[in-house]
Amino acid sequence: GAVVSQHPSWVICKSGTSVKIECRSLDFQATTMFWYRQFPKQSLMLMATSNEGSKATYEQGVEKDKFLINHASLTLSTLTVTSAHPEDSSFYICSATGGTWAEAFFGQGTRLTVV
Amino acid sequence: AQKITQTQPGMFVQEKEAVTLDCTYDTSDQSYGLFWYKQPSSGEMIFLIYQGSYDEQNATEGRYSLNFQKARKSANLVISASQLGDSAMYFCAMRATGGFKTIFGAGTRLFVKA
Numbered sequence: 001g002a003v004v005s006q007h008p009s010w011v012i013c014k015s016g017t018s019v020k021i022e023c024r025s026l027d028f029q030a031t032t033m034f035w036y037r038q039f040p041k042q043s044l045m046l047m048a049t050s051n052e053g054s055k056a057t058y059e060q061g062v063e064k065d066k067f068l069i070n071h072a073s074l075t076l077s078t079l080t081v082t083s084a085h086p087e088d089s090s091f092y093i094c095s096a097t098g099g100t101w102a103e104a105f106f107g108q109g110t111r112l113t114v115v
Numbered sequence: 116a117q118k119i120t121q122t123q124p125g126m127f128v129q130e131k132e133a134v135t136l137d138c139t140y141d142t143s144d145q146s147y148g149l150f151w152y153k154q155p156s157s158g159e160m161i162f163l164i165y166q167g168s169y170d171e172q173n174a175t176e177g178r179y180s181l182n183f184q185k186a187r188k189s190a191n192l193v194i195s196a197s198q199l200g201d202s203a204m205y206f207c208a209m210r211a212t213g214g215f216k217t218i219f220g221a222g223t224r225l226f227v228k229a
Contacts (some may be wrong), residue, residue: 033215042221093160095160107159109158
């Protein structure tokens with residue numbers, strides 16, 4: 001199956017700093033990428049949908065100025081958590097689809113800890 | 116609005132036995148897809164099986180089968196011959212045909228006992 005690589009797999013940062021998470025589709029062109037957030041023992045919550053070359057669409061309640069999403073190419077989307085605070089600590093996971101709507105491939109996830 | 120309900124927070128099964136994980140859904144879409152994913156402790160989401168709303172036969176993938184009852188709006192996952200490596204969180208998910216937005220249920224944690 002298709003491969004989506006997410007980096008880093010874990011990161012610890014100081015409060016007030018920004019953190020960038022990358023999501024790459026390695027063997028297909030990802031026309032659409034999704035960013036999810038998952039709290040411990042909870043389900044995945046969709047944060048935003050990004051299409052290559054256009055602005056991301058954020059779900060209600062997600063601060064777009066805090067969670068900056070860039071989908072500059074068909075193989076790369078980035079999520080930047082700006083001015084991170086301890087409450088931003090979570091597991092972030094991306095998924096990508098190449099246009100076959102039935103298939104969405106997930107990255108390995110990034111565990112963010114803000115101290 | 117779409118909604119996925121998984122009512123079993125946790126399930127136990129003896130190794131080599133079969134287990135059914137429940138999933139019910141609600142949607143106004145006529146055409147949609149139902150998915151099951153496995154999430155081990157490492158966090159990655161592993162695709163298991165897919166069922167289209169117009170598929171007449173239940174989907175099967177190896178030890179996984181999906182018991183699709185459209186009238187009841189249920190899409191239960193059946194795992195046959197459970198293995199210790201099956202211990203993980205399992206999520207039921209749904210996507211409207213032609214759309215890309217996926218919604219997930221709350222998940223069921225499966226524990227396989229030796």
